[in-house]
Amino acid sequence: MCLANDYTEYFGHLAEMAYNNNVTDCEVYEKYEVKRGLRNANGTGVLVGVTRIADVYGYRLENGVKIPDEGRLSYRGIDICDLVEGFQQEKRRGFEESVFLLLFGKLPTQSELADFNGLLDDFRALPPGYTESMILKIPSKDIMNKLMRSVLVLYSHDDDPDNTSVENVLRQSIQMIARFPTIISYGYQAKAHYIDGKSLFIHAPRRGVGTAENVLHMIRSDNRYSRTEAETLDLLLTLHADHGGGNNSAFATHVVSSTGTDTYSALATAVGSLKGPKHGGANKMVIDMVADIKANVEDWSDTHQLKAYLHKIITKQAFDKQGLIYGMGHAVYTLSDPRAVLLKKKAFELALEKNAMKEYELFSNIEALTKELFLELKGPNAVISANVDLYSGFVYEMLDIPADLYTPLFAVARVAGWCAHRIEQIVSDTKIIRPAYKNILDPQDYVKLKNR
Incomplete structure (x- = not known):
């Protein structure tokens, strides 16, 4: 292939080779019982270690089945709600105290x-x-x-x-x-x-x-x-x-x-x-989605109009057509994300100060209406809750923090x-982390360059 200054065609050819020689069908993963994404078949994470630092709880297991439950997050065994209530009641900042707790395993004097x-x-x-x-x-x-x-x-x-x-x-x-x-x-x-x-x-x-x-x-x-x-x-x-x-x-x-x-x-x-x-970009997607809602819903304070458009997003007819309501749902939390619960309360205070209550109601309605839609579209067992990204994106926007x-x-x-x-x-744990990968190719003979 003749190369010119524009490598587009050549890299397209290389990409096709790379893709075709690396794609593996889902059935192969199932055959070897691979825990894709280090997750079990029921969606729970594969246990690869123990930690004393933080605990994330969002469901309980009964006979291997996930049962939704209220979410909890703890730092060094201390519930995040108690930690936040402690420093907020005393009208002082809490991040540095939390850093000390995470690093040293105790609350500082x-x-x-x-x-x-x-x-x-x-x-x-x-x-x-x-x-x-x-x-x-x-x-x-x-x-x-x-x-x-x-x-x-x-x-x-x-x-x-x-x-x-x-x-x-x-x-x-x-x-x-x-x-x-x-x-x-x-x-x-x-x-x-x-x-x-x-x-x-x-x-x-x-x-x-x-x-x-x-x-x-x-x-x-x-x-x-x-x-x-x-x-x-x-x-x-x-x-x-x-x-x-x-x-x-x-x-x-x-x-x-x-x-x-x-x-x-x-x-x-x-x-x-x-x-x-x-991993880290979901709150930006929330803001992009909300901007799309504002642009396409004539009166986004009308819950009927808003719900109709959220239905289009879920059914891949609107926004990025991925079928996701960004800021809703989590890999661990089911009935609630404690971070979202705490941040929503503070977002209300900030919205009052910023004269942004109409926007606050929009985010709150997105949360409530998405829950309704999931029950209607996916049945009575479809449980979803707001995650921290729903309100963190809104808070960043109210704080005039650039995206x-x-x-x-x-x-x-x-x-x-x-x-x-x-x-x-x-x-x-002084062992180097070294999980296994199964090679699925059969042995092949080396062919001399002149014979290829």
Whole structure:
């Protein structure tokens, strides 16, 4: 084949070969009883480890059958609802307390929390020259891509990067938890300026205000934010801090950490996992879906019109024609997602402040009407509930947070869980993770080049 400057045809030919020699029919997986996606036939996850960090509960099993139940999430054995109620009642932020709990397995005392907050403040600034050379000179159109590269480059700024002792990994972990908000904020500013043609604002992180407040401070040109805005983002970060060892990015952290690699490589792997739209991008899909609803439903406050259009989405006649109501349903939760329940309450407060109650009612109606449609279309046993993405996308929108930062903010929260899982892997399970794959090709003879 003759190659020209346009490789489209050639790569099309290569892609056809690659596809045809890699596709495997579903029946083959069934023949060898492969647990595709590391899931059992009933949808439950294959047990590959144990963890002390977080627990996700959404159903009970009776004779191998999943029975829907109210969802629960706990960090180190403490119910997320109790954790959130504790810091909200005292009118203080909760993300940093949750990070301490995930990393060290206990709630901090008042002095321990103050010391920990001070440590995070000490580490929020990036190394000298790093912002200019790594972020501003190499802007990326995707902030998750920028975050991944930035994490790997920080390896070069570490005097002891490959030491996997608990003490050193903890030092690296706390530095990364502190620096993630700064990296994504500056990465967004670089993208907004050099790619989108907007003004450039680089604000130094502030001491004594916490992670959520620093994000709002660094991404906004005027540095201003309300108490409700800060409390809402703090809650979102708390709810996203971990979700058990079985979620894709946490499991990726376990897999890579089991090789004995460095912290930066492990966390870059986790960021790459979260970047995938099947894992970290669902809240952006919620906003896109709602925009489509607003564009195609004449009166989206009319529940009859809204339900009719949701029916079209479910039956693959509208929006992206995938048959999904984004923000509804979850791999584990059935009757409820506790994160969605907690965030919906805070979203109501923020909607009142932002004069966005009409939009709040739209999201609430999407939740209620989708439940109705599933029962009508799929029978009385079809159970579905809102997941955290339904209201997180709405909250980000009310906070005027650019869509470019939706998934990066997820990473700002989840890096706490990744670090906790990395430490757990290093301390408790020293075996390299090595599952099996069955080769299904018969042996073939080598054919000399002149005879092919």
